[in-house]
Amino acid sequence: MKKIANLILVSALGGAITLGSYKLFIEDDQSDFFTENPSGKNVVLPVSNTNTIYGTNVDFTEAAEKTIHAVVHVKNVAVFKGPRSIWDYNPYGSNGGRALQGAGSGVIITPDGYIVTNNHVIKGASEIEVTLNNNKTFKAEVIGSDPASDIALIKINPESELDYIPFGNSDNTKIGEWVLAVGNPFNLKSTVTAGIISAKARDLNMQDNSPQSFIQTDAAINPGNSGGALVNINGELIGINTAISSPSGSYIGYAFAIPSNNARKIVEDIIEYGDVQKGILGIRGRSIDNAVSKELDLETSQGVIVAMVTPGSGAEKSGIKELDIIKKIDDIQIKKFADLTGYINSKRPGDKVKVILLRQGREKTVEVELTKLETYQIAALGLEVSNISSEELKSFKAPYGVRINRTLAPDLPSEDLIGGIISEINNIPVKSINDVEDIMESRSRSNPIVVTYYNIRGEKQRMIWR
Known part of the structure; x- marks a missing residue:
């Protein structure tokens, strides 16, 4: 009987200790997750109980090694064949010279020397020099470009096969995915910075009123890296670095790249068709x-x-x-x-x-x-126009004309012009973009340009460019 009483006492004491421990260590912890509200009901907030160790085990070295030798320095040089100032007229001087117009990076995409870069890097060049990561320099020719997307394709003729970066599928990229920005500024050789994809399909609302779709990254990109590669951790090309968003023009946390699917399509069009389809x-x-x-x-x-x-x-x-x-x-x-x-x-x-x-x-x-979409840019007017169908002409009640796709100058009234129809230039009927090109090439540069057009409401108007 005495043993039974002792057993009961020990059991009671164990239960009390257990209950006290629960009150002291467990029930108090629950107060962080259960709060009283005026209705008297407990509010339960979802809490993750996984023991995640934060950090990264991603190894960037393999992607860097695969890509740094395929990113080159691109130098835009203007060649002057005559004297440019009074100082060139001296017995010891030269009657010509070379001047650096711009520079940036480029990405080798084939072993035989096709290179993708930004159009603004090579724009207006009379000579292009490409320097590889091993310091070898080559003359390059422009195969084609698309100013609207800021993509250009150039070509060098190497003695042997080059390292290149294969295209990845930019549609498969995800926000938060690790990326590397690889560039080749003139005085630094290849540089690699790491970051993540911050956003996709960013429209920067540039002045040409042509909506674009950029990959945004927080990997550091500066002006010399324009035309360089944005790659994933597998070393695949998912973007061409092109723009920096900051008041100073230097990196402050936002940078943008043209998606690789868009760049690849433009390059393939240039190689196959000679222009962008x-x-x-x-x-x-x-x-x-x-x-x-x-x-x-x-x-x-x-x-x-x-x-x-x-x-x-x-x-x-x-x-x-x-x-x-x-x-x-x-x-x-x-x-x-x-x-x-x-x-x-x-x-x-x-x-x-x-x-x-x-x-x-x-x-x-x-x-x-x-x-x-067949287009022609009228530089003197700051407009891009395209051919249109007979059905669309009927909707405007216009006998003929070309459609205004976008404005290329910030001071033009875009809302009134875009979507309208140009039917005459200098009183000459316009029936296609070929007519526009012929008129603009044969016109007198000193005379004003008179444009007859129908706005999006179908109203016939005239504008004069001086």
């Missing part, structure tokens, strides 16, 4: 945000709402209508207009895309065949 969906639209959603009483706050469908375009033939909301193209989510332009710019005329849209709240899927 631009496919268009055939719409004008705008990104949906909270303000637009409320204004139009929409059920979504993301996507692209169609403002106008180009007559005769693939969009019209597929049945896309005004006020349709584009949510997805193929496997790409369309949250804003830059998502749409970024993906379409990686396609060619004749390619077919699957467009998922909302119409009056109902989802609809259509297949659209992209049509060709």
Whole structure:
């Protein structure tokens, strides 16, 4: 009997110790996660209990070793064949000379010497020099360029095969993914900086009113790195570094790269066709945000709402209508207009895309065949124009003309001009971009330019450029 009493006493004492320990060590800890509110109910907040060790085990050395020898220094040199100042007229001086116009980086993309760089790096060059990471220097020729996307393709003729960087799929990149920015500034040779992808499909709203789609990174990029490579940890090219967003022009945490899918498509077009084959969906639209959603009483706050469908375009033939909301193209989510332009710019005329849209709240899927965009930049007017269909001319009640795609100068009234139709230049009928080119090349440079055009409301007007 005495043993039973002792056993009961020990059990009670153990229970008391257990309960006290719970009160002291466990119940107090719960107070961090359960709080009283006025209703008297406990509020439970989700808490992660995983024992994650923060940091990174990513090894950048392999990606760096694969890429640094494939990024080169590109020097834009202007060659002067005559005296440029009074100081050149002396018995010991030269009647010519060379002057550095600009410099940047470039990316070798084939073993036989094709190099991608920025158009602004080689713009206006009469001579281009490329210096490899081993200090060898070559003369380069410009194969082609696309000023709108700031991509240029140049070529050198090496004695042997070169290291190169293979293209990766920029559509597969993810926000938060590690990347390396590889450049080759003139006085530093190859440089490598690391960061992450901060955002995708960034539209910088540049002055040419042509929406673009950039990869944003916090990897340090400075002016000498323009035209260099943005690579993933596998050493694959996912972007061409092109822009820095800062008041000083130097890196302060924001840098941008042209997605590799867009750059690769431009390069392939230049090699195969001699120019860039631009496919268009055939719409004008705008990104949906909270303000637009409320204004139009929409059920979504993301996507692209169609403002106008180009007559005769693939969009019209597929049945896309005004006020349709584009949510997805193929496997790409369309949250804003830059998502749409970024993906379409990686396609060619004749390619077919699957467009998922909302119409009056109902989802609809259509297949659209992209049509060709043929353009001509009228430098003297600061305008880019393209050919248009007869159906679109009828909608403007214009007998002939070319469409104004975008303005190239910041002081032009973009809202009044873009989308309008130019029907005459200097009283000469314009029926195609070839007519525009002929008129502009044969005109007298000293005379003003008189343009007859129809604005987007179909009103006929005249403007004079002096």
